[in-house]
Amino acid sequence: MKIAFVGKGGSGKTTLSSLFIRHLAADGTPVVAMDADINQHLGAALGLTEAQAAALPAMGANLPLIKEYLRGSNPRIPSADTMIKTTPPGAGSRLLRVTEDNPVYDACARPVALDGGGVRLLVTGPFTEADLGVACYHSKVGAVELCLNHLVDGREEFVVVDMTAGSDSFASGLFTRFDMTFLVAEPTRKGVAVYRQYREYAQDFGVPLKVVGNKVQGPDDLAFLRNEVGDDLLVTVGHSEWVRAMEKGRPRPFAELEDANRRALRTLRETADAAYGRRDWERYTRQMVHFHLRNAESWGNARTGADLAAQVDPGFVLDERLPASAAQPA
Template sequence: MRIAFVGKGGSGKTTLSSLFIRHLAAASAPVLAIDADINQHLGTALGLDERTAAGIPPLSRFTRAIKDYLRGDNPRIPSAAEMVKTTPPGTGSRLLRFGSPSPLDDWCTYDFSAADAAADENATVDLAGVRLMVTGVFDESDLGVACYHSKVGAAELYLNHLIDGPGEYVVMDMTAGADAFASGLFTRFDATLLVVEPTRKSLSVYHQYREYADEYGIVVHAVGNKITEPGDLAFLRGELGDALIGGLTFSRAVRAQERGERISLEQLEPENRTLLADLQRRVDEVPKDWARYTELAHHFHVKNAHSWANSSVGKDVTTQIDPDFSLVDHMAVVSGV
């Protein structure tokens, strides 16, 4: 399952996504965590010190190498230079699978399982099975000449070529607000969890996101944050109804985490651990629809081709779409069907 955490800036996307990742890891589920926010804090939220988190090589640094690897022997993509962020897989493309090694593991993945837990046994004790990727931050060369979505293109390509099977999770901390709609990345998930504070401003972001997502049939659930009194949750429930799964109440453990202290999931309050279980249950209820996933990938590839990619590459990149290739067949192999 692929899950995106979205919401307005400061709503607590990173806090909720890091707690959800810990919850999945505690159940021994393999997790790929991806930090795609312009403010890259997911690594520290998962317990890494700032120096280690900042030292993770970003996906964006290896965009060309990733393209070269993923295109494989696909005759529709003769070079990495002709591959764009929306290019879908086809016959001959290399697909990525949980548990199957790829060069990306060495290039730009931090593996908590392989971290030096012996040197700090409390650092990663509850994150076995979790891998972390980051899209990267703006550097001086980007200022004034690039948008942040140039950083997340490699992540979109990664998800386009990923086959995830039952009990495997991708959790992405997305960029804030409606910025998530500046590319087709928002369609690469099975479920979207929108973090909402008990304020009118936060609700307006939810309704804007929901309006855009509904146009493409994207499943969006709301999860409350910064719930300090019963009235906060009642307010959100009255506004959002069944779309609201629940809310994270005031937590001393979360406050400690945000101060940079290491916490374990056991330190979280019972009602908040229940919320995380409810999030997983709601996510797991979403049916996997590879056919729709492929349809949207092709739709946004064509849209990007006509908007900018054809002129950028110098040829018609819509010919990269392989009508005879089906992710459904590859998913069946992974699932053992």
């Protein structure tokens, strides 16, 4: 399943996503973790040192390799140079699996050992000096979107993405790539403002959205969130001495996480599991094509010098039952 953690900057979405990743790993669940935020903190939240986090390879820097691998033998894509972030797979495209080994993971993913098991971690990469003044962060996140467009996953496999802050993901179709989106909100006016904006955009595309209240300190905070987000409020998380120790570089065994917070993580897992039963691969593929055509007309055709609408394979539907190595031509 594909899970996104979103919210305003400073809401705690990286902390919550890292705790959820640890919870899954402790159960032995296969996990691919992706840091798609401009502020790259997921590695540190998973216990990496600053040096280890800084040494993670950037997906954005490996975009040519990613495109060439995913293109495979798709006859509708004669050159990787014509692929953009929204390019959908078709017959002949290579697909990604959570547990497989492939050149994309070899180049971009690094193993992170956690209590009970390990995960694969990929990062978009931070802004570099060369990007300043000439690039927007959506060019970095495009590598994540392209990979998600070509990734098939099952019930007992998770892809957890720590998203860019606020509503930046609406600059493309990235927000539709998930089985469940957890929006982390503080009990403040600013905290729920992002929720309202996200809900407004997401509801038109049937994006499942639940709110995780963070930094909730008492009944008044809880009542505020319930009044502001209603039934979308799934669970709340309060102060954590375990998290504070981790942030100070004094990690404790994950089993020592507070009982209330462990219950909250189990609720997130149960909610994600329930979302799998509502998965609709045809709608997922249709939305992928929709945003690809919009991006092609808006800027893609002019930038690549190609008619990117021709990349769409009208008979192709992404599905976890497709061959593991590639979506072979008929």
